[in-house]
Amino acid sequence: MHPLKHLFFIAVVAVGGFSVVAPAAFACGVDKPTPAKTKQATNPANVVIPVHGMTCDGCANKVQVMLMKIQGVLAANVVFKTNHAAVYYDAALVTTAEIVDAIKRSGYKAGVPKPVKVPSRKG
Helix, strand or coil, X not given: CCHHHHHHHHHHHCCCCCCCCCCCCCCCCCCCCCCCCCCCCCCEEEEXXXXXXXXXXXXXXXXXXXXXXXXXXXXXXXXXXXXXXXXXXXXXXXXXXXXXXXXXXXCCEECCCEEECCCXXXX
16 A cells, blocks of 8 residues: 555544545546555645535545546545545645535535644654
């Protein structure tokens, strides 16, 4: 597993029972889920955002693909069953407002973003 993806999933699991589940692909015209980008973040941050209006895993995949197109988003996991998007991003390159806007542009409503502390990498 890529180190950035590992940090991302650890942070997501720590948020009030939100569990990370691999989204289904091949729906809504999307062929595959997007992998995490490999660039290191200068100012790493995690956020969990409620996403309203999704009706299937294909909808979640559509939002996830849109999020991964944003410069500065390093990993995104959108889960239909929990109606949440978990995003690992570089706060030096993108704001939570831009992430919320991308969710809205994909056709869904976004709730209030909840920042999640990025675990430190102490040896």
